[in-house]
Amino acid sequence: MKKFCLLAIVIFVQVATIVAQEPTSQYKEKEVFRSEDVIFRQIDAHTWVGNGHLIANESLYLIEGNERAILIDAGKKIADLDKIVASITDKPVTLVATHVHSDHTGEPIHYFPVIYLNAADTVNVPGTMPNYKGEIRYLKDGEMIDLGGRRIEVVFTPGHTPGSTTFIDKEKGYGFSGDAFGSGNLLLGTDFSTLLATCEKMEGLMKKYKLTHLYPGHYMGTNIETPKRISDMRQMSIDMLAGKVKGEKTERGMMGLDHVLNMHGVRINYGEKQLK
Numbered sequence: 141m142k143k144f145c146l147l148a149i150v151i152f153v154q155v156a157t158i159v160a161q162e163p164t165s166q167y168k169e170k171e172v173f174r175s176e177d178v179i180f181r182q183i184d185a186h187t188w189v190g191n192g193h194l195i196a197n198e199s200l201y202l203i204e205g206n207e208r209a210i211l212i213d214a215g216k217k218i219a220d221l222d223k224i225v226a227s228i229t230d231k232p233v234t235l236v237a238t239h240v241h242s243d244h245t246g247e248p249i250h251y252f253p254v255i256y257l258n259a260a261d262t263v264n265v266p267g268t269m270p271n272y273k274g275e276i277r278y279l280k281d282g283e284m285i286d287l288g289g290r291r292i293e294v295v296f297t298p299g300h301t302p303g304s305t306t307f308i309d310k311e312k313g314y315g316f317s318g319d320a321f322g323s324g325n326l327l328l329g330t331d332f333s334t335l336l337a338t339c340e341k342m343e344g345l346m347k348k349y350k351l352t353h354l355y356p357g358h359y360m361g362t363n364i365e366t367p368k369r370i371s372d373m374r375q376m377s378i379d380m381l382a383g384k385v386k387g388e389k390t391e392r393g394m395m396g397l398d399h400v401l402n403m404h405g406v407r408i409n410y411g412e413k414q415l416k
């Protein structure tokens with residue numbers, strides 16, 4: 141009995157810790173599709189977000205133009221994802237990835253004959269998508285994806301991974317940033333110099349295009365990325381590189397990262413060797 145109680149307490153503490161780390165999910169968008177694996181909600185007339193429930197509400201975005209559509213990321217495990225998106229849009233759908241991690245380029249990529257990604261994330265391909273039988277094509281920094289009456293700009297935003305990419309809809313005033321920005325905790329898979337350069341670049345673009353927010357790779361309904369947070373992260377990177385601020389040592393967590401810098405409501409998880 142004692143053993144059982146102890147086990148129950150351990151499980152409770154673990155679950156409580158996971159829940160505490162994630163912002164509460166609170167969606168205002170209208171639900172348009174639900175299966176066991178995913179819920180799609182409508183952001184606006186031609187834009188939808190899908191949320192899985194395996195890794196912190198892993199998110200995929202369906203962006204439709206007059207002629208075609210892109211699906212940004214494919215989640216971790218969603219049966220018949222190709223059929224699901226075809227039930228939402230009647231336009232042909234091309235799969236593009238914000239980065240190569242199993243919660244974004246997971247099993248459902250197999251439903252798509254081609255995937256577009258940033259070549260810098262090829263380093264993650266053997267470990268993450270070793271059995272992909274389709275064709276891998278590469279995105280170009282600054283290229284425009286023309287969907288017919290709607291243009292999406294590809295912006296390389298390395299930091300979380302070497303090939304992390306953000307997709308921007310200038311007209312609408314928003315973008316889709318994967319895990320590069322806005323997922324509550326930034327897991328720094330590269331280093332602070334890379335993050336600084338990316339924050340500089342994105343801060344400039346958000347100003348120039350008057351973007352109000354970025355939808356992240358783990359959208360909970362409340363955690364969109366803002367220009368203010370990106371300038372905070374830029375400053376944190378500068379101060380970190382100058383030795384003006386110090387993070388705390390933590391247990392080895394996701395991606396083997398064992399330090400966290402927690403300021404301005406932003407958490408950047410990093411490892412000792414990334415202090416450059």
Ligand SMILES: [Zn+2]
Pocket residue numbers: 239241300319
């Ligand atoms: Zn990731």
Ligand SMILES: [Zn+2]
Pocket residue numbers: 198241243244319357358
């Ligand atoms: Zn992710």
